């Protein structure tokens with residue numbers, strides 16, 4: 001029998017998330033997370049879904065190479081190791097695919113070199129993605145490694161949305177344009193939202209709000225992305241855990257000329273020490289809500305700035321789409337933080353947008369509506385599953401029957 005399993009690796013700047021799936025029924029065999037890679041306090045959490053066994057260990061894990069080796073050991077302990085003949089492929093999330101990659105791609109040396117060339121526009125993400133691919137290749141040189149790009153879903157954006165208003169010759173020379181990210185999630189969630197409404201993706205217009213540590217919004221018309229909030233890099237757009245999102249570009253000149261900061265210092269400030277963290281010292285929405293409940297004004301202002309930006313994007317994408325069938329909240333904050341959902345649509349009743357407080361307070365795992373019955377625009381919580389989407393795309397490219405599909 002042909003191998004039917006796919007290992008998915010989602011390497012973040014300091015984490016490695018993974019899932020092993022059996023593509024006969026898309027079931028998960030194992031899943032886990034390595035956190036705080038590069039620190040003394042790294043942790044690996046591993047669950048074997050086949051046996052229900054979970055394990056957690058601490059101790060320094062120096063880099064993504066060591067992290068993947070630790071994952072490989074955990075999988076081996078459950079008899080699911082990378083040496084398994086049942087493994088069909090390894091699917092990798094790659095954050096920046098530039099103009100070059102619009103589809104999932106089997107990795108070869110040329111593909112690796114192109115992903116490497118894109119490091120300057122995804123400095124937090126592409127290096128980790130590359131290490132993941134290189135280590136996986138060294139562990140199983142015979143297996144196809146497939147790169148699935150965060151940027152791919154956004155390549156349908158019209159030029160009017162993708163281009164910045166700068167000299168096109170300069171833009172083209174430096175490949176400066178809006179690429180957009182989290183595309184695997186925006187694609188999956190927009191389709192799952194159509195399914196929740198009982199309609200075909202081609203028939204519905206959806207605003208997807210992917211609110212995790214990184215956060216982005218997208219306007220999806222009939223299944224195609226027409227605008228998204230992240231740009232050349234994952235820094236533009238919404239207020240995020242540690243990234244500023246939109247600001248006047250002149251802030252950068254001002255910090256350099258008047259503030260005496262170097263470009264690297266400004267880069268670090270805006271990517272790692274801004275957003276919710278920069279505003280109030282916390283980037284976790286749970287902690288921010290706890291502080292607000294205790295009357296903390298700094299946390300409340302950070303929350304209000306976060307919501308104000310989110311609301312502006314909902315309004316902007318309403319205008320871009322003309323007609324909106326659903327607004328879908330997803331990722332860690334979108335799926336779990338009821339107060340964020342309520343605040344983001346508060347006052348938008350004239351646009352047909354509202355949440356029902358009781359429905360919004362329900363905690364559940366699956367996709368669900370939180371808007372009042374009969375609302376003109378559905379407001380939905382739709383859990384994302386980037387790993388399943390990456391596995392599906394990987395298996396469609398290289399798995400059994402790939403040539404017939």
Ligand SMILES: Nc1ncnc2c1ncn2[C@@H]1O[C@H](COP(=O)(O)OP(=O)(O)O)[C@@H](O)[C@H]1O
Pocket residue numbers: 211212213214241283284285286331332333336337
């Ligand atoms: N129960 C919760 N309530 C509010 N926010 C939550 C909850 N659980 C997670 N979050 C938020 O989700 C964020 C992580 O989202 P996630 O989508 O996992 O991010 P990433 O994939 O970027 O690491 C956390 O930083 C936290 O702000």
Ligand SMILES: CC(=O)OP(=O)(O)O
Pocket residue numbers: 012095125150181182212213214215234
């Ligand atoms: C592109 C991006 O911001 O990804 P993440 O949310 O995983 O940091």
Ligand SMILES: [Mg+2]
Pocket residue numbers: 212213331
């Ligand atoms: Mg994420």
